[in-house]
Amino acid sequence: MSDSLFNRLGGQEAVDTAVDIFYRKVLSDDRVNYFFDGVDMDKQINKQKGFLTMVFGGPNNYTGKDMREGHKHLVAKGLNDSHVDAIIELLGGTLAELGVAESDIQEVAAIANSVRDDVLDR
Amino acid sequence: MATVNYENKFYLLEDGENVLACLERHNIDYPSSCKSGVCQSCLAQLTSGNIQENWQTGLKETYKAKNYFLPCIAKPTQDIAIKQPGLDETSFPAAINEIIKLSYNVVAVRLTINDLASWIPGQYLNLINENGLIRSYSIANLPIEDGFIELHMKLYPQGLMSNWLKHHAKLNAQVQLRGPIGECFYHNPDKKSFNMILAGTGTGLAPLLGIIRSALKQNHSGNITLLHGGCIDTDLYYQEFLRTLAKNHKNFSYLCCVLKSNGNAIEADISDELKKLLATPENCKAYICGPEVTSKKLKTTAFLAGIASKDIFSDSFII
Ligand SMILES: Cc1cc2nc3c(=O)[nH]c(=O)nc-3n(C[C@H](O)[C@H](O)[C@H](O)COP(=O)(O)OP(=O)(O)OC[C@H]3O[C@@H](n4cnc5c(N)ncnc54)[C@H](O)[C@@H]3O)c2cc1C
Ligand code: FES
Numbered sequence: 158m159s160d161s162l163f164n165r166l167g168g169q170e171a172v173d174t175a176v177d178i179f180y181r182k183v184l185s186d187d188r189v190n191y192f193f194d195g196v197d198m199d200k201q202i203n204k205q206k207g208f209l210t211m212v213f214g215g216p217n218n219y220t221g222k223d224m225r226e227g228h229k230h231l232v233a234k235g236l237n238d239s240h241v242d243a244i245i246e247l248l249g250g251t252l253a254e255l256g257v258a259e260s261d262i263q264e265v266a267a268i269a270n271s272v273r274d275d276v277l278d279r
Numbered sequence: 280m281a282t283v284n285y286e287n288k289f290y291l292l293e294d295g296e297n298v299l300a301c302l303e304r305h306n307i308d309y310p311s312s313c314k315s316g317v318c319q320s321c322l323a324q325l326t327s328g329n330i331q332e333n334w335q336t337g338l339k340e341t342y343k344a345k346n347y348f349l350p351c352i353a354k355p356t357q358d359i360a361i362k363q364p365g366l367d368e369t370s371f372p373a374a375i376n377e378i379i380k381l382s383y384n385v386v387a388v389r390l391t392i393n394d395l396a397s398w399i400p401g402q403y404l405n406l407i408n409e410n411g412l413i414r415s416y417s418i419a420n421l422p423i424e425d426g427f428i429e430l431h432m433k434l435y436p437q438g439l440m441s442n443w444l445k446h447h448a449k450l451n452a453q454v455q456l457r458g459p460i461g462e463c464f465y466h467n468p469d470k471k472s473f474n475m476i477l478a479g480t481g482t483g484l485a486p487l488l489g490i491i492r493s494a495l496k497q498n499h500s501g502n503i504t505l506l507h508g509g510c511i512d513t514d515l516y517y518q519e520f521l522r523t524l525a526k527n528h529k530n531f532s533y534l535c536c537v538l539k540s541n542g543n544a545i546e547a548d549i550s551d552e553l554k555k556l557l558a559t560p561e562n563c564k565a566y567i568c569g570p571e572v573t574s575k576k577l578k579t580t581a582f583l584a585g586i587a588s589k590d591i592f593s594d595s596f597i598i
Binding site (some may be wrong): 173176177180181184185195196197198199202 | 572575578579582583587588589591593595
């Protein structure tokens with residue numbers, strides 16, 4: 158297990174460090190931040206921790222069904238490929254800031270990309 | 280389809296419906312307030328069926344062990360039976376000792392209770408009146424020091440607890456208290472030095488005041504800055520006390536602002552003021568309390584200013 162992506166990135170501790178940087182980037186980016194208007198930060202931070210754990214390849218209980226259900230209201234508000242691209246870009250930026258190797262960033266982006274169709278409900 | 284068995288009657292749950300919504304749809308009068316799993320007014324005990332962990336979010340361990348859960352966030356997929364926990368199992372009798380007018384729409388309610396030590400300043404409690412009505416209020420003072428628990432209650436027109444307090448509550452009236460609840464309080468056993476920023480509007484001042492007095496009592500090292508906001512000048516209350524406190528403690532400062540002033544306060548949006556205060560938020564923890572909409576906004580402001588999410592403590596008064 159020691160060479161899994163999640164462990165290589167630093168496990169739960171890395172998730173906890175990355176989540177603030179990542180969510181701050183999301184909230185400051187006009188391409189995506191309006192999807193988060195009026196949401197509660199504590200709840201979002203927890204959700205984002207779940208998301209980061211998943212894309213880091215860590216132990217999580219995300220299912221395709223959850224992904225679909227969890228984003229349906231955003232798809233209705235116009236969530237599309239360009240927003241998923243932006244999120245993956247911000248994720249990459251977060252990891253780069255934390256000094257993660259480019260090859261690992263690519264692997265994280267690939268996992269994030271693999272749930273694109275579930276998130277966009279197609 | 281799953282059913283809820285309550286007081287020997289069976290109620291059919293709709294797809295994705297929570298237990299509280301199901302009871303209400305069948306015109307059952309079950310205690311509730313926030314309907315979002317925060318206030319714990321709807322506390323129930325599962326007497327048969329399987330409990331899910333997320334139904335018990337925020338409950339203390341002894342409650343979890345007794346299969347207590349929050350019906351407003353519980354969405355069972357299998358049959359369950361529930362009952363309302365008895366008052367003697369969960370709450371403690373208290374008496375209304377004093378009611379003091381603090382502003383045109385806020386009163387302080389002072390309660391006496393046998394055991395003052397369990398009620399941590401800044402946490403909230405469930406106040407249960409003689410009709411079984413349950414609402415949450417934050418602890419605004421140092422109960423051990425003062426010999427009573429002080430709550431600040433905003434009086435809402437047509438609010439049920441508000442009206443009870445205005446028209447029916449008498450001095451020495453018996454009430455029940457349950458709790459305390461929540462993570463928003465001063466906790467610094469290692470006596471670390473850090474700066475504290477506390478921001479809130481309206482009766483959001485109540486828990487912040489409890490936290491400030493706790494911190495000062497424990498000789499907090501680091502600056503403590505309170506920012507209290509309101510809509511109009513008269514929304515600001517406790518000003519004399521706070522100004523005196525600031526005079527007597529070098530590391531405490533009191534700031535306030537309102538949206539529309541007639542000259543007695545700074546006119547500003549509290550989020551903007553908070554942003555200014557947090558221009559260089561070094562070694563700083565934020566405490567944010569009050570009505571839901573503003574507290575959400577203030578939390579985000581503090582976070583974007585650079586305060587780590589784990590250093591932001593807050594209670595949203597969800598009505
Ligand atoms: C964690 C927490 C801590 C809190 N701490 C404090 C505190 O320290 N101080 C404080 O003052 N409050 C606090 N509150 C809020 C408090 O618990 C009550 O919600 C508040 O006092 C209102 O109670 P009420 O019974 O008077 O009004 P409610 O009867 O609950 O009604 C509230 C308002 O909503 C309106 N209303 C009710 N039902 C409807 C409806 N169906 N449609 C439209 N409008 C409706 C009423 O007219 C009224 O104006 C806290 C809440 C939480 C969750
Ligand atoms: S009504 Fe269920 S927790 Fe508030």
